[in-house]
Amino acid sequence: MNTTSMVGVGKEIVCFCTRCKMDLGHTIMSMVGGSPSRVVCRTCKSEHNYKPKRGVTEPGGAGTVSRSSTATRAPRERTVEKTVPVEVEWMNQMNASTKPMKEYGADQVFMAGDRVKHPTFGDGVVQKLLYPNKIEVLFRMDLKTLIHSGKA
Numbered sequence: 537m538n539t540t541s542m543v544g545v546g547k548e549i550v551c552f553c554t555r556c557k558m559d560l561g562h563t564i565m566s567m568v569g570g571s572p573s574r575v576v577c578r579t580c581k582s583e584h585n586y587k588p589k590r591g592v593t594e595p596g597g598a599g600t601v602s603r604s605s606t607a608t609r610a611p612r613e614r615t616v617e618k619t620v621p622v623e624v625e626w627m628n629q630m631n632a633s634t635k636p637m638k639e640y641g642a643d644q645v646f647m648a649g650d651r652v653k654h655p656t657f658g659d660g661v662v663q664k665l666l667y668p669n670k671i672e673v674l675f676r677m678d679l680k681t682l683i684h685s686g687k688a
Contacts, residue, residue, distance in 0.1 A: 542623075542624060543564070543571075543619050543620075543621055545564050545567055548562070548677060549561075549563075549572060549619055549620075550562070550674070552590050553579065554585075555577065556580050558590075559590055559672075559679065560578065560679050561677070561678035562576060562578060562586075563575065564586075565583060571586070572586040574586065622674070622676075622677060622678065623677065629674060630651065633651050633661055636651070637652070639652075639653050640655070645687060646662050646671050647665070650662045657673075660674055661673065663679070665686075666681065669686035670682065670683055670684070671684050
């Protein structure tokens with residue numbers, strides 16, 4: 537499947553929201569050179585420049601940025617980030633997970649990697665636990681934050 541043809545203006549993508557400070561579902565508003573440049577967060581509705589998912593770091597870096605002046609820094613080469621549409625990422629994770637499907641309920645306990653069946657959003661995969669009683673779940677069309685028991 538060619539994933540580059542699925543990235544375009546109006547399509548959905550998971551990337552970092554500069555207002556929510558989380559990786560969330562966004563709608564692509566504009567593209568430059570085949571990569572998203574402006575996006576709108578589906579959660580807070582803010583429009584901002586495209587930022588790759590937080591887990592993605594620049595090649596050769598440890599994920600930290602030094603605060604030296606721009607006069608002493610060598611110019612960086614611009615790297616093109618590969619973007620994956622939400623639906624493709626969801627499909628990859630659903631196929632990769634070997635855990636059984638669990639019915640969603642706010643009184644249930646979930647762990648990262650669990651497969652969830654939600655009555656409204658459908659099937660999803662728990663991405664991470666958010667302290668103390670929230671989970672981030674990737675569904676077919678969006679990334680959602682849901683509550684759960686949080687007590688093992």
